Amino acid sequence: MIELRDIHCVHLGTRDLDAAEEFCTEIVGLQSIKRTDTHLYLRAGKRHHSVCYFKGEPGDHRIAFELMDWKGLEKAMVYLKGSGIECGYGTDAESELRFTHAFGWFKDPTGNHIELWVRPTEANRPYHPSLRPTGITGFGHIGLNTTDPLRDQNFWLEHFNARISDWIGPAPLLRVKQTHHQFALFPTSGPGIQHINHQVDTIDDLLKFVYHLQERNIKIVFGPGRHATSGGYFLYFEGLDGMVYEFSTSDRMIIEDDATHRPRQFALEDESFCLFGSKPDIAEFAS
The missing domain is CATH 3.10.180.10 (2,3-Dihydroxybiphenyl 1,2-Dioxygenase, domain 1)
Incomplete structure (x- = not known):
């Protein structure tokens, strides 16, 4: 069995990063903390980000959980493979884009893309709403x-x-x-x-x-x-x-x-x- 600490964040594909930034900051009240040509990272608490939009197809969703044991990624991946579950490791470049030390991924029976993260980056500055108080x-x-x-x-x-x-x-x-x-x-x-x-x-x-x-x-x-x-x-x-x-x-x-x-x-x-x-x-x- 694999022990999870918590759900960590979500990554969502979109064709329009401008619209994503406008909606999430002006409507939802998240804080835009980093934007590149391909990714938009949005903060809501003590984590580096809770929502990330990336250039891609809407409906391309990734869900990240943090592993309980920060040394346990290899063991988790061996377990998933031995259980016949479709899975694989993320690359160093993919980990850098996610702001996590390392990760693996698997597909649940419905086909959802789930990721297992170890040592995800924490926020080094407090969350501040981009435009208005939100609670x-x-x-x-x-x-x-x-x-x-x-x-x-x-x-x-x-x-x-x-x-x-x-x-x-x-x-x-x-x-x-x-x-x-x-x-x-x-x-x-x-x-x-x-x-x-x-x-x-x-x-x-x-x-x-x-x-x-x-x-x-x-x-x-x-x-x-x-x-x-x-x-x-x-x-x-x-x-x-x-x-x-x-x-x-x-x-x-x-x-x-x-x-x-x-x-x-x-x-x-x-x-x-x-x-x-x-x-x-x-x-x-x-x-």
Whole structure:
């Protein structure tokens, strides 16, 4: 089994780095910390970056997890290869572009591109929103596409230290540390990231953001509301290249004891996604 410390960041292909920078700084409130001809790095907390856009095809998504053991990359890659999982090492040049010491990659059964990083670069300066106060405290979690939730759930449980916090219908909400979830598997037709979450400090930050989005004519696709699973307040909105972004306070629910925690099964109904009655305009959340 491979032990993961945390989900670290996401890398997304786009044909328009200018639009990516404008949206992520002016709308989301991330800090643009480095841009080249091919890459844009955006900060939201203590890591070098939480989101990176690179010149490529929209839908080309990479998800990075940090390994628990910074000396464990070779062992992890041997394990993946021995388990018959498609995998490989990143090159030194690719590691430099990712701001990590080294990494390997693998494909999950749906075909998602997942990377295992060791010694990723930390921020040497605090996160400062590029244009306005946001209340962002850091990168939170992702929704990850799956073409077979049970198969992919079992893949993560068998090969990694992932645990289930709750289910909504067939979709498991999974964690590799003690906060509620770092990724959730949502059924759809192919690989990719379903949504990107950043955490904010208070519900006030969410409500202020509603008016910010309305002023900029950005479509809100769900919320504001409160999740039945984690108890967190949330807001989902439409992003670049069809990506859904989320702000929430959901990752504060602590799983205190893995041995005694019992995952709960919620029905695939609108009320399971929002206690307040907000209806999601998100295909993967449809009941």
